[in-house]
Amino acid sequence: MSDILQLNERVKNAILVGESDFREFKSALEGRPDNKKPRLVKKICEDIAEGLVAFANTDGGELFIGVEDDTTITGIPHSEEDIQIMLNAVNTHILEGQFLPLIYSLKLIVENKVILFFQVDKGTSEIYQLSDGRVLVRKDKRTVPANIRRLQFERQEIKSREYDRQFADGASVSDLDLSLIQTLANNFLKGMTVEKYLQQIGLAEYSINGLVLRHAALLLFAKDIQKWHPRSQVRYLKVSGTILGSGDKYNVVSDEIVQGNIFELIIKSWEALRPFLAYKTVFGANSKFEQKYIYPEDACREALLNAIAHRDYLSHNGIEVYIFDDRMEIKSPGALLSTLTVQDLLTLDNRHESRNPKITYVLKINKFMREIGEGMKRIFSLMQENELEKPKLYSNTSWFTVTLFNQSVYSDKQTEFLKLYAKYELTPNQKKIILLGIDGKELAPFDIYKAMNTKDRNTYDTEVSGLRKIGILEEIRTNPSAALYAKQYKMDKQKVFRFKVLHPIK
Numbered sequence: 001m002s003d004i005l006q007l008n009e010r011v012k013n014a015i016l017v018g019e020s021d022f023r024e025f026k027s028a029l030e031g032r033p034d035n036k037k038p039r040l041v042k043k044i045c046e047d048i049a050e051g052l053v054a055f056a057n058t059d060g061g062e063l064f065i066g067v068e069d070d071t072t073i074t075g076i077p078h079s080e081e082d083i084q085i086m087l088n089a090v091n092t093h094i095l096e097g098q099f100l101p102l103i104y105s106l107k108l109i110v111e112n113k114v115i116l117f118f119q120v121d122k123g124t125s126e127i128y129q130l131s132d133g134r135v136l137v138r139k140d141k142r143t144v145p146a147n148i149r150r151l152q153f154e155r156q157e158i159k160s161r162e163y164d165r166q167f168a169d170g171a172s173v174s175d176l177d178l179s180l181i182q183t184l185a186n187n188f189l190k191g192m193t194v195e196k197y198l199q200q201i202g203l204a205e206y207s208i209n210g211l212v213l214r215h216a217a218l219l220l221f222a223k224d225i226q227k228w229h230p231r232s233q234v235r236y237l238k239v240s241g242t243i244l245g246s247g248d249k250y251n252v253v254s255d256e257i258v259q260g261n262i263f264e265l266i267i268k269s270w271e272a273l274r275p276f277l278a279y280k281t282v283f284g285a286n287s288k289f290e291q292k293y294i295y296p297e298d299a300c301r302e303a304l305l306n307a308i309a310h311r312d313y314l315s316h317n318g319i320e321v322y323i324f325d326d327r328m329e330i331k332s333p334g335a336l337l338s339t340l341t342v343q344d345l346l347t348l349d350n351r352h353e354s355r356n357p358k359i360t361y362v363l364k365i366n367k368f369m370r371e372i373g374e375g376m377k378r379i380f381s382l383m384q385e386n387e388l389e390k391p392k393l394y395s396n397t398s399w400f401t402v403t404l405f406n407q408s409v410y411s412d413k414q415t416e417f418l419k420l421y422a423k424y425e426l427t428p429n430q431k432k433i434i435l436l437g438i439d440g441k442e443l444a445p446f447d448i449y450k451a452m453n454t455k456d457r458n459t460y461d462t463e464v465s466g467l468r469k470i471g472i473l474e475e476i477r478t479n480p481s482a483a484l485y486a487k488q489y490k491m492d493k494q495k496v497f498r499f500k501v502l503h504p505i506k
Contacts, residue, residue, distance in 0.1 A: 005195075005196040005199040005200060005206075007104075007106075007108070007117075008108060008109075008110060009196075010199065010200055011064075011108060011110060011115075011117055012110060013188075013189060013200055014062060014064075014200075015064065015067055015071050015073065015110070016071065016189075017188075017365075018071055019069065019141065020141065020364075020365075021059070021061070021138060021141055021364070022055075022059065022060065022061040022062065022361055023061060023062045023063075023064075024051050024055075024061065024062070024063050024064070024141075024143075025064045025067040025068060025069055025071070026044070026047045026048075026051070026063065026064065026065050026066075026067070027039070027066070027067070027068050027069075027074060028044060028065055028066045028074070028075065028076040028077065028078065029074055029077070036074075038076075038077050038078050041078065041082045041085055041086065044065060044086055044089075045085065045086055045089035045092070045093050046089075046093065047065070048063065048065065048086060048089040048090065048093070048116075048118065049089050049090070049093030049094060049130055049131070050130065050136055050143055051063040051118075051143060052090060052100055052102075052118055052120045052128075053094065053100070053128045053129065053130055053135070053136050054136040054137050054138045054143040054144075055120050055122075055138060056100055056101055056120045056121070056122065056123045056128045057123060057127060057128055057135065057136065057137045057138075057146065058122065058137045058138040058139075058353055059122050059138065059353065059354045059357035059360065059361070060101075060119075060120055060121045060122040060357050061119070061120065061138065062117070062118065062119045063117075063118040063119075063120075064115060064116070064117055064118075065086065065115060065116035065118075066113065066114060066115035066116060067115060073110055073111050073113050073115060074113065075113030075114050075115060076113075076114045076115060076116065083107055083114070083116070086116055087105055087106075087107065087116065090102060090105055090118070092131070093130060093131050094128065094129070094130065094131060095128070095129040095130065095131055095133065096131070098126065098128055098129065100120055100123075100128060101120055101121040101122070101123055101124075102118070102119070102120050102121075103119040103120065103121060104117055104118060104119040105117075105118050106118075121165065122161070122165075122354075122357045124158050124161045124162045125158055127148055129148065135147070135148045137353075157312075157334075157335070157337060157338060157355075159314055160312045160313070160314040160315070160334060160355060161337075161355060163215055163312075163313050163314045163356070164214065164215050164216040164219065164313065164355075164356040164357070164358045164359050165202075165214055165215070165216065165357070165358050166214060166215050167205075167212045167213065167214055167215075168212075168213050168214065168215050168217075168218055168228065171212075171213045171217075171218055171228070172210075172211070172213070173194060173195060173198070173204075173211060173213070175213075175218065175222055175223060175224070175227075175228075176194075176213075176217065176218070176221040176222060176223060177221050177222070177223050177261070177263075178194055180221060180263060181194045181197060181198070181221055182194055182197075184197065184366055185197035187366070188200070188201075188365070195211055198211070198213070198217060199211075201361065201362055201365070202214075202358060202361070203216055203217035203220070203358060203362070204217060214358060215228075215313070216356065216358035216359050216362070218261075219232065219261060219262050219313060219359060220261055220262045220263060220359060220362055221261055221263065222261045223261075225259065225260055225261045225264075226259065229313060230316075231315070231316055231317060231318040231333075232259060232260065232261065232262070232265060232313075232318070233257050233258060233259040233260075233265070233318040233319065234257070234258045234265060234269040234272070234304070234307075234308070234318065234319045234320075234321060235255070235256070235257045235258075235318055235319065235320045235321065236254070236255070236256045236257075236258070236272055236273065236276070236321050236323065237252050237254070237255050237320065237321070237322050237323070238252065238253050238254040238255075238276065238323045239251055239252055239253070239322055239323065239324045239325075240252075240253050240325070241324065241325055242324050242325050242326050242327075243324075244322065244324075256272060257318075258272045262308060262309075262359065262363075263368075265308055266304075266305060266308060266368060269304055269308070269319075270301055270304060273300060273304060273321065274297075276323045276328070277293045277294060277295050277297060277300060278293075278294055294406040295328060295388075295404055295406055296382040296383065296385070296386045296388070298378070298382050299378070299379045299382035299383055299386075299391075299404060300328070300404065302375050302378050302379050302382075303330050303375075303379055303391075303402045303404065304321075304330060305363075305368065305369065305375065306332075306375045306376070306402070307319045307330050307331075307332035307402070309354070309356065309359055309360050309363055309369065310332065310334075310354060310355050310356065310360070310400075311332040311333050311334055311355075311356075312332075312333045312334025312335075312355060313356065314334075315333035315334055315398075317333040317398075318333065319331065319332055319333065326405060326406060326407055327403050327404060327405045327406065327407075328403070328404045328406075329401055329402075329403045330401065330402045330403075330404075331399045331400075331401045332399065332400045332401070332402075333398070333399065334355065334398075334399070334400060335395050335396060335397050335398065335399070335400060336395035336400045337353055337355055339353050340353055342393045342394070342395055345376050345393055346393065376393075379391055379402070379404075383404065383405075384409075384428070385428065387408055387409050387410065387428060387431075388404075388405060388406065388407065388408060388409060389405035389407050389408075389409055390409075391403060391404050391405070392405075410435075413438070414435055414438065417434075417435065417438050418431055418434065418435070420503060420504055421434060421472065421504055423504070424470055424472070424504070427463065427466070429451075429452045429454075429459065429463045430463050430466060430467055432451040432452055433448055433451060433452070433463060433464070433467060433473065433501075434467070434472065434501055435451075436448070436451055436501070437499075437500055437501025438501075440500070441500075442476060442497035442498075442499065442500050443473075443497060443498065443499040443500065443501070444494060444495045444496055444497050444498060445460070445493075445494045445495075445496075445498060446492070446494040446495045448460060448463075448464065448499075449494075464499075471502065471504075472501060472502055472504065473499050473500075473501060473502070474499060474500055474501075474502050475498060475499055476497065476498060476499060476500050477496065477497065477498045478498075479498075482496040482498055
């Protein structure tokens with residue numbers, strides 16, 4: 001029984017690791033550093049309710065009262081009566097008739113100080129609200145308001161939301177890759193046992209019959225994944241052409257399946273995908289031919305990782321990757337969660353919600369994933385940096401698909417025009433400015449800002465000054481002249497033509 005992780009030990013470990021998307025600390029004190037006093041009980045109760053509602057509406061999490069942001073345990077100096085009021089905030093400050101999916105709501109003694117520890121699961125069947133009706137979610141380690149109409153659950157996805165946290169019948173620690181888990185346990189805390197690590201990260205609990213595992217533990221670490229999930233796999237289909245044919249026009253030239261637990265799948269599936277990211281020869285800077293990948297490696301890796309982490313594991317389908325001549329389609333089983341829309345993802349503001357919170361938590365703390373919600377933003381950014389078409393996102397009732405294109409954002413005419421400036425190492429923004437003058441058009445600052453899709457003055461000054469310095473962008477009207485012109489013709493100064501693009505000197 002030495003491998004039972006006592007709650008106090010688990011709490012200490014969590015505090016030591018620090019705040020994250022899944023963990024928040026709140027002080028019970030206020031005032032100057034040399035004159036701290038107890039915070040109002042009312043305010044602490046509000047913090048408790050807001051933190052737990054946000055966690056329950058997102059991916060679950062832990063809340064500590066009496067711990068500072070820097071992990072210092074300062075405790076709760078309030079009376080026992082006040083502490084009971086705080087503990088009861090999970091009822092008094094939540095919308096009447098709702099019950100949070102609480103795991104813990106306890107007073108603990110840690111380092112001889114009183115703290116409160118709350119842990120809440122991700123909600124699966126309803127949206128949680130504060131007593132005043134407000135809805136909150138977690139975003140970038142912050143608690144932010146949300147619109148309840150955007151968070152209504154669809155019945156068919158409730159089971160898939162619950163799958164990774166449910167306990168698996170008949171599974172034991174011997175079914176897992178113990179060497180891998182021990183490595184991760186040592187990275188988390190040197191000397192921690194496999195059993196304690198699994199409890200610490202929420203993948204196992206001790207019961208009367210011993211340690212019981214959640215589905216997430218098997219999906220992540222199973223030695224024989226086929227025994228527990230036969231479709232934990234990625235299938236690669238190389239298609240000749242741009243349309244998938246059928247019957248006697250079936251044009252799949254290679255069909256390969258990679259299987260394994262999630263950690264294995266991340267590695268094996270990437271190794272299987274890389275050969276399809278073949279080099280192409282392009283005419284680059286200094287009039288030299290360069291070798292480049294057809295697709296940005298990191299964008300493909302991020303899209304593949306997202307598919308593995310966020311797919312519907314209740315589905316009997318596997319992930320499918322179609323490699324066409326002009327694009328790559330990564331299809332993940334399961335529709336986009338009803339609390340998210342494709343438009344939410346396209347705003348690229350790190351909006352997120354995980355179908356599999358246990359899985360994504362483990363991948364994040366082991367640095368396989370970056371900040372939750374950052375993946376899609378990174379994919380779009382990498383495609384833009386490589387001057388490729390914007391990715392396409394699509395969701396129906398069965399699949400969520402990310403399509404990456406290997407076609408340039410530039411037309412043939414634009415590409416030929418840019419070749420005139422191949423000897424210069426132009427930035428993507430400078431190329432956008434150059435293309436404004438492709439037909440001899442004069443440029444206004446408004447045009448330049450719009451082409452670069454920015455309102456940042458420093459970016460404007462840097463890119464424009466760079467082009468003027470190398471003699472590509474010529475000023476045809478000074479700033480004072482533009483001001484006089486704008487005043488005379490009663491127009492926005494930013495829309496007055498000030499530059500023209502010059503052909504490079506050979």
